[in-house]
Amino acid sequence: MTANQYDAIIIGGGHNGLVAAAYLARAGKKVVVLERRHIVGGAAVTEEIFPGYKFTEFSYVVSLLRPEIIRDLELPKHGLKILPLPSTFTPMDGERRGDYLASWDDHDLTRRELYRHSPKDAEAYDEYAPVMARAAKAIKPIINLIPPDPSSLHPRDLFNLLKVGQYAKSLSEKELYTIAKLVTQSSADLLEEWFETDALKGTKAASGIIGTFLGPRSPGTAYVLLHHYMGEIDGAFRAWGFAKGGSGGVSGSILNAAKALGVEIRVNASVKQVIVKNGRAVGVALENGDELHSNVVMSAADPKRTFLQFVESRYFPEDFVTSIQNFRTRGSSGKVNIALSELPNFTALPFEGKGADSALHRGAVSISPSIDYIERAYDDAKYGQISKRPYLDMIFPSMIDPDMAPPGEHVLSCFVQYAPYDLEGGWNDEKRNELGEAVISTIEEYAPNIRKCIVGMQVISPKDIEAIAGITGGNIFHGELLLHQIFFLRPVPQWVDFRTPLKGYYFGASGAHPGGGVMGAAGMLAAKEILKDGNW
Amino acid sequence: MFQLKTTPFHERTSKLCLPQNWRRWAGYLVVGSYDLTLDREYWAIRNSAALIDVTPLMKYMITGKDASRLLNRVVTRDMDKLKVGQVYYTGWCDDEGKMIDDGTISRLDETTYRMTSADPSLRWLSMNAVGLDVEITEVTDEVAALSFQGPNSRKVLNKVADDPVDGLKYFRLMQNQVDGIPVTISRTGYTGDLGFEIWMDAKDALTIWDALMDAGQDYGITPVGILAMDMARVEAGLFMIEVDYTSTSHAWIEPQKSSPFELGLDWTVALDKQGYFVGRRALEREKREGSAWKMMGLEVEWEGMEQLFKSVGLPPQIPGMAFRGSLPVMVGNIQVGYASTSTWSPLLKKYIALAHLQKPYYEVGTNVRMEITVEHHRQHAPAKVVKLPFYEPEWKKK
Numbered sequence: 001m002t003a004n005q006y007d008a009i010i011i012g013g014g015h016n017g018l019v020a021a022a023y024l025a026r027a028g029k030k031v032v033v034l035e036r037r038h039i040v041g042g043a044a045v046t047e048e049i050f051p052g053y054k055f056t057e058f059s060y061v062v063s064l065l066r067p068e069i070i071r072d073l074e075l076p077k078h079g080l081k082i083l084p085l086p087s088t089f090t091p092m093d094g095e096r097r098g099d100y101l102a103s104w105d106d107h108d109l110t111r112r113e114l115y116r117h118s119p120k121d122a123e124a125y126d127e128y129a130p131v132m133a134r135a136a137k138a139i140k141p142i143i144n145l146i147p148p149d150p151s152s153l154h155p156r157d158l159f160n161l162l163k164v165g166q167y168a169k170s171l172s173e174k175e176l177y178t179i180a181k182l183v184t185q186s187s188a189d190l191l192e193e194w195f196e197t198d199a200l201k202g203t204k205a206a207s208g209i210i211g212t213f214l215g216p217r218s219p220g221t222a223y224v225l226l227h228h229y230m231g232e233i234d235g236a237f238r239a240w241g242f243a244k245g246g247s248g249g250v251s252g253s254i255l256n257a258a259k260a261l262g263v264e265i266r267v268n269a270s271v272k273q274v275i276v277k278n279g280r281a282v283g284v285a286l287e288n289g290d291e292l293h294s295n296v297v298m299s300a301a302d303p304k305r306t307f308l309q310f311v312e313s314r315y316f317p318e319d320f321v322t323s324i325q326n327f328r329t330r331g332s333s334g335k336v337n338i339a340l341s342e343l344p345n346f347t348a349l350p351f352e353g354k355g356a357d358s359a360l361h362r363g364a365v366s367i368s369p370s371i372d373y374i375e376r377a378y379d380d381a382k383y384g385q386i387s388k389r390p391y392l393d394m395i396f397p398s399m400i401d402p403d404m405a406p407p408g409e410h411v412l413s414c415f416v417q418y419a420p421y422d423l424e425g426g427w428n429d430e431k432r433n434e435l436g437e438a439v440i441s442t443i444e445e446y447a448p449n450i451r452k453c454i455v456g457m458q459v460i461s462p463k464d465i466e467a468i469a470g471i472t473g474g475n476i477f478h479g480e481l482l483l484h485q486i487f488f489l490r491p492v493p494q495w496v497d498f499r500t501p502l503k504g505y506y507f508g509a510s511g512a513h514p515g516g517g518v519m520g521a522a523g524m525l526a527a528k529e530i531l532k533d534g535n536w
Numbered sequence: 537m538f539q540l541k542t543t544p545f546h547e548r549t550s551k552l553c554l555p556q557n558w559r560r561w562a563g564y565l566v567v568g569s570y571d572l573t574l575d576r577e578y579w580a581i582r583n584s585a586a587l588i589d590v591t592p593l594m595k596y597m598i599t600g601k602d603a604s605r606l607l608n609r610v611v612t613r614d615m616d617k618l619k620v621g622q623v624y625y626t627g628w629c630d631d632e633g634k635m636i637d638d639g640t641i642s643r644l645d646e647t648t649y650r651m652t653s654a655d656p657s658l659r660w661l662s663m664n665a666v667g668l669d670v671e672i673t674e675v676t677d678e679v680a681a682l683s684f685q686g687p688n689s690r691k692v693l694n695k696v697a698d699d700p701v702d703g704l705k706y707f708r709l710m711q712n713q714v715d716g717i718p719v720t721i722s723r724t725g726y727t728g729d730l731g732f733e734i735w736m737d738a739k740d741a742l743t744i745w746d747a748l749m750d751a752g753q754d755y756g757i758t759p760v761g762i763l764a765m766d767m768a769r770v771e772a773g774l775f776m777i778e779v780d781y782t783s784t785s786h787a788w789i790e791p792q793k794s795s796p797f798e799l800g801l802d803w804t805v806a807l808d809k810q811g812y813f814v815g816r817r818a819l820e821r822e823k824r825e826g827s828a829w830k831m832m833g834l835e836v837e838w839e840g841m842e843q844l845f846k847s848v849g850l851p852p853q854i855p856g857m858a859f860r861g862s863l864p865v866m867v868g869n870i871q872v873g874y875a876s877t878s879t880w881s882p883l884l885k886k887y888i889a890l891a892h893l894q895k896p897y898y899e900v901g902t903n904v905r906m907e908i909t910v911e912h913h914r915q916h917a918p919a920k921v922v923k924l925p926f927y928e929p930e931w932k933k934k
Contacts, residue, residue, distance in 0.1 A: 070885045076927065084575040086573070105573055109572065354753065354754075356754070401583060402755050407691075
């Protein structure tokens with residue numbers, strides 16, 4: 001084998017690319033990962049933007065990283081630690097301003113807290129959680145199956161379709177009804193059936209719009225809500241977590257595992273094109289002129305780059321190209337990372353001293369006081385504006401992992417939606433400042449001392465996500481988790497088993513089944529399919 | 537009024553123990569957990585700095601020119617090799633070579649040792665000291681002890697202690713001062729992470745606690761109860777008397793007893809040391825003939841366990857804390873051993889157990905099955921024999 005000859009070439013050193021590479025190397029294959037940046041990790045990176053303050057730049061929480069990946073690749077040995085985020089605080093608005101709604105990792109504690117606001121909601125919550133958990137559980141086996149292509153007569157597809165059918169049959173009518181509703185309703189409709197407390201509905205609705213260009217009143221958003229629920233039923237139990245060292249800690253541990261398995265990593269290796277010979281992928285040409293050869297090329301980039309940029313479209317059927325062109329990758333969120341000299345003090349639950357033991361700061365803080373608040377934020381975005389009062393999901397990584405900031409100082413990771421990719425007038429420094437200001441002035445309403453705590457700030461727009469992490473459209477899931485873009489429709493009907501119309505070319509990333517959320521599932525499943533094909 | 541016995545840290549710990557989760561430990565009342573769930577405390581051990589009150593450890597000062605002779609006679613390790621400033625972990629046996637107890641021995645100077653144990657040991661030590669020039673004093677009440685564990689523990693100690701602890705090696709100790717108060721700091725612990733134990737005069741307990749808590753707040757210091765420590769010690773492959781083995785002084789029947797070899801403590805049995813020690817002949821014989829049992833690690837295979845739950849329509853359910861109940865371990869239809877402590881490992885995302893296994897099933901890689909309860913039914917989940925510890929970060933000994 002010559003130096004540039006491999007069993008598999010993986011385009012993109014994000015966590016899915018690294019996972020796929022590790023699984024292939026584990027099976028004894030010679031694998032190279034090509035990353036265009038100087039660091040691997042893709043959207044799961046941690047960088048020290050200001051000296052001493054580590055920013056988990058893009059993605060910032062993990063809940064869905066598959067436990068079997070953690071075990072198979074022995075990630076804890078390679079440094080992975082997922083630290084629990086025990087709570088979410090939602091400061092309240094309107095008449096209830098000055099109060100908060102908390103949810104805890106303890107069900108009863110959460111119910112008692114809800115009772116403080118609404119005895120009715122407290123009881124509904126008791127029922128809601130198991131209904132959602134059961135629905136998530138009912139959907140989970142479907143996630144584990146290679147999605148069948150309903151229009152195919154291939155025995156595997158028929159078999160899988162049969163399995164899904166059989167499985168669906170095993171569900172009770174009530175469960176099917178719940179699932180049917182969950183995939184069609186808006187999250188607002190769903191939540192309004194259950195609850196009356198605005199802050200509760202707002203916070204729950206928020207998780208139904210993350211990564212979509214929709215509002216809580218848009219149909220289909222209830223499913224996203226469920227998608228996020230998935231983590232709670234997986235391999236024991238705790239929901240959202242923060243990886244030690246930020247999301248770079250996840251990629252870092254997968255990188256170490258991959259390297260230990262013999263994977264070659266090439267950074268600053270921008271891919272120009274996939275080399276096609278006799279109708280099949282046979283290698284990759286880099287921007288620097290190098291050529292690498294392999295009968296297996298997997299892209300862990302987003303669908304548009306994978307199919308419209310790396311490969312000439314003449315190698316794909318026309319309708320396939322059209323489908324990819326229509327695949328919705330509208331980025332709708334940004335990220336503001338802030339270095340803090342001290343913790344901002346929230347009026348809803350103030351601390352004394354330095355706040356080192358503040359329960360509020362140990363978990364997430366959600367600025368989502370009501371469904372209307374979020375829908376209004378969406379209204380701005382619909383017409384190409386940054387939300388004046390955006391939805392914010394904040395965590396203080398340094399409270400969970402003190403090594404993220406200098407001793408006694410802090411970092412704040414702030415997910416912000418909506419910041420539309422297609423901004424009226426386009427993104428520039430001024431608009432980026434506007435986004436930063438919208439975030440700070442929003443926080444200021446609940447934590448008035450925020451401004452004087454700020455040491456430094458990094459504002460990331462969807463354009464920046466696209467430019468830095470290389471995700472077309474800057475969508476955090478590489479494509480919205482919309483009903484018509486999930487399951488057997490992701491990324492394109494008929495091409496959902498990580499194979500593509502181009503022989504030898506595979507696709508295993510967030511834009512493939514089963515979707516994003518620092519899950520690693522697409523990378524793992526794609527690697528397994530590649531091994532099954534055995535093109536060696 | 538009758539009062540339960542509390543430790544010198546009680547004034548602080550009792551204010552922080554919000555769920556009133558108290559546990560008994562050797563006659564003392566100690567905190568089980570400071571939260572309703574154990575996550576935060578467990579992760580403080582693995583990620584930042586955990587402050588644990590371990591005062592109930594039995595402590596003895598052993599002094600005199602024959603101190604080393606006494607210890608050499610009682611314990612299985614070679615005490616002539618223990619240098620001043622060094623700490624040994626060791627077990628000690630009865631004359632049948634079965635474990636009475638285990639603990640640490642610190643050599644404070646040429647003729648002064650501090651020994652810790654789980655059970656009262658004064659009588660046993662005194663019985664073995666006949667004719668020796670040695671004084672044995674119990675100091676359990678007089679010496680307060682804090683276990684300070686986790687990757688950030690060293691940074692915090694460096695902030696409060698007069699002398700830096702950077703140079704303090706694994707299983708070594710140093711005399712130091714905190715706020716002008718003398719303390720002994722040993723690089724020891726029961727978690728398998730970077731960690732220290734701080735030994736102080738009981739009257740200084742609160743001052744030291746406050747100094748650590750104050751200096752530690754920028755480093756994620758967290759008071760931690762013994763339940764989270766119980767999870768960490770299983771990951772570290774460390775066992776507990778009366779849970780993972782039965783002391784000969786409490787065993788009712790022979791099979792309840794364990795030799796150090798059977799517990800995997802081969803490395804602590806110094807058969808090459810000079811002279812007689814309690815249990816020597818029995819241990820020599822066992823070394824020659826091989827051991828019938830061995831304590832090993834078990835990793836339950838998650839997918840196999842998931843299947844068992846799936847067959848009744850449930851997601852896997854395992855206790856979120858260490859479970860101190862005996863669980864049969866099978867090969868085919870034959871019971872080949874039992875797990876004595878099992879726990880979910882939040883770090884490894886695995887269900888793990890310490891298990892006593894019969895020859896030849898204790899070989900690494902052996903496939904066994906461990907009992908689990910699935911919806912009120914006893915089932916056996918596939919598991920693999922692995923060597924201990926389950927988790928050993930590189931910084932533990934660095």
